[in-house]
Amino acid sequence: MSKAAELAALIGSGQAQGNKNFVINGDMQCWQRATAATAASNTYSTVDRWALSESTDGAYTSERSTDTPTGTGYSLKLQVTTADTSIAAAQYSYILHEIEAQNLQSLQYGTSSAKTLTLSFWVKSNKTGTYTIVIVKRDSTAYFIPVEYTISSANTWEKKEITITPTAGSTSLITASAGAIANDNGHGIQLGFGLAWGSNYHGTSNTWSASTHYGTSNQVNWMDSTSNNFYLSQVQLEIGDVATPFEHRSFGDELLRCQRYYYQASGANIAYATLYSDSHKMYSIFHPVKMRAIPTATVTGDTGTEYNSYESHYQAYISATSNQSKNLDTLFFDAEL
Amino acid sequence: MIITSAQYTRDPNDTENVGISFVLEGETYQIVLGAVGNRHYNEIMRQVAAGELTIADAD
Numbered sequence: 522m523s524k525a526a527e528l529a530a531l532i533g534s535g536q537a538q539g540n541k542n543f544v545i546n547g548d549m550q551c552w553q554r555a556t557a558a559t560a561a562s563n564t565y566s567t568v569d570r571w572a573l574s575e576s577t578d579g580a581y582t583s584e585r586s587t588d589t590p591t592g593t594g595y596s597l598k599l600q601v602t603t604a605d606t607s608i609a610a611a612q613y614s615y616i617l618h619e620i621e622a623q624n625l626q627s628l629q630y631g632t633s634s635a636k637t638l639t640l641s642f643w644v645k646s647n648k649t650g651t652y653t654i655v656i657v658k659r660d661s662t663a664y665f666i667p668v669e670y671t672i673s674s675a676n677t678w679e680k681k682e683i684t685i686t687p688t689a690g691s692t693s694l695i696t697a698s699a700g701a702i703a704n705d706n707g708h709g710i711q712l713g714f715g716l717a718w719g720s721n722y723h724g725t726s727n728t729w730s731a732s733t734h735y736g737t738s739n740q741v742n743w744m745d746s747t748s749n750n751f752y753l754s755q756v757q758l759e760i761g762d763v764a765t766p767f768e769h770r771s772f773g774d775e776l777l778r779c780q781r782y783y784y785q786a787s788g789a790n791i792a793y794a795t796l797y798s799d800s801h802k803m804y805s806i807f808h809p810v811k812m813r814a815i816p817t818a819t820v821t822g823d824t825g826t827e828y829n830s831y832e833s834h835y836q837a838y839i840s841a842t843s844n845q846s847k848n849l850d851t852l853f854f855d856a857e858l
Numbered sequence: 859m860i861i862t863s864a865q866y867t868r869d870p871n872d873t874e875n876v877g878i879s880f881v882l883e884g885e886t887y888q889i890v891l892g893a894v895g896n897r898h899y900n901e902i903m904r905q906v907a908a909g910e911l912t913i914a915d916a917d
Contacts, residue, residue: 814895
């Protein structure tokens with residue numbers, strides 16, 4: 522095939538175009554919550570859009586690192602701080618990224634035209650061996666596919682490429698109607714990177730299942746030593762059966778994408794309340810971008826009572842006379858999946 | 859998600875409930891009623907339906 526024909530085929534396949542990466546903050550640019558080492562606690566605590574899940578008898582931290590593959594400013598670094606050398610059946614540790622359902626409509630899951638996905642990423646760890654990623658099609662009926670990969674050389678950045686077909690393992694779960702992802706703002710796909718999986722979650726590599734198969738029995742127990750670290754960057758999930766070069770976005774572009782799910786702002790008197798009635802004033806704060814859902818609000822300062830907030834803005838009233846000044850100092854809005 | 863308490867909040871004229879103030883892992887948050895899709899609101903509604911959480915009346 523000529524180069525021109527290859528290019529035409531790529532364009533026709535929907536691959537190699539802008540906005541090809543379903544992952545937001547795949548190169549770990551945005552860290553609104555914290556950049557220093559923070560204990561994983563089954564929620565979002567440091568890097569934007571990546572949740573750190575931990576349910577073993579051990580513990581690990583996440584932090585921003587400048588140890589990166591070429592062409593990236595930051596990576597996500599994980600470090601075991603309390604070891605667990607024996608993972609019980611129901612225990613696990615993994616990091617996960619939730620993708621909004623309406624952003625995945627081009628996958629055509631739930632039809633015979635369902636698309637193949639390719640995941641690429643750079644990874645580095647002192648602990649070599651078999652690891653797993655997992656794709657969970659969460660919407661409606663949940664389907665799981667763990668896929669093994671190998672970290673071959675200790676303390677060396679390695680690029681991994683994994684292709685996930687909708688019929689992997691000779692299954693038809695994703696191409697049947699229950700494989701569909703609704704066109705809404707709810708859960709679409711969860712992408713996970715396994716660190717340790719108890720036997721309750723073991724399945725067959727590269728096979729779709731309706732059972733909670735997040736990993737396989739070959740997954741290393743990364744939690745087994747406080748010497749263990751894990752670095753991750755340039756995560757890309759795209760349509761097609763080959764990994765294309767990582768899609769670099771500007772910091773501002775990536776930050777706005779992240780702020781659809783979470784944002785915070787701080788500074789003395791960052792927001793003033795304006796006159797609402799003889800006895801009350803009202804805060805009205807417009808979010809940088811329309812958020813995925815009406816966010817949960819946490820504010821400090823002269824806090825009021827939230828009232829008539831929507832995805833686009835926050836409102837809260839506070840008792841005040843007309844000549845009283847009321848203001849807020851910090852704002853946290855959370856609409857994560 | 860460990861929600862230890864929840865209480866309705868009222869509009870400025872104290873005529874109707876407009877939101878929920880709740881304590882999640884020691885921190886106080888607010889969410890307006892009807893915030894379907896918000897993971898905290900969904901969890902509060904799930905726990906209420908399961909009889910695991912009661913939303914107290916507004917002060």
